[in-house]
Amino acid sequence: MAALTAAQAQVVLGEVACQLLFAADLLESVLRDLPPPADVDDRYEHRKPLNVAADVLSTIECVLEDDLRPAITSLQRSAQVTDADLRREFEERQGGNGE
Numbered sequence: 001m002a003a004l005t006a007a008q009a010q011v012v013l014g015e016v017a018c019q020l021l022f023a024a025d026l027l028e029s030v031l032r033d034l035p036p037p038a039d040v041d042d043r044y045e046h047r048k049p050l051n052v053a054a055d056v057l058s059t060i061e062c063v064l065e066d067d068l069r070p071a072i073t074s075l076q077r078s079a080q081v082t083d084a085d086l087r088r089e090f091e092e093r094q095g096g097n098g099e
Helices: 006-033 040-044 052-080 083-093
Strands: none
Touching (some): 006 052, 040 052
């Protein structure tokens, strides 16, 4: 891949964020469509071993909350941020004095 400008990289980040949104939507549909085991609370609280359904549901929930959604948020932010936004954030962290 040839060297990219920052603007071109932002376009790629936006595209990746869209692909991850699609993946998140797909995983959320699995969560909706796969009924939890009747004893899912016992399995999640380690009173019973996990079964495949409980493990799949737990994995999807964790991936969505811990990985995908935060990654999507970060990628979308970086895909849209401007130098002016970054300068403003810097100045706010510096107490508004711009130093």
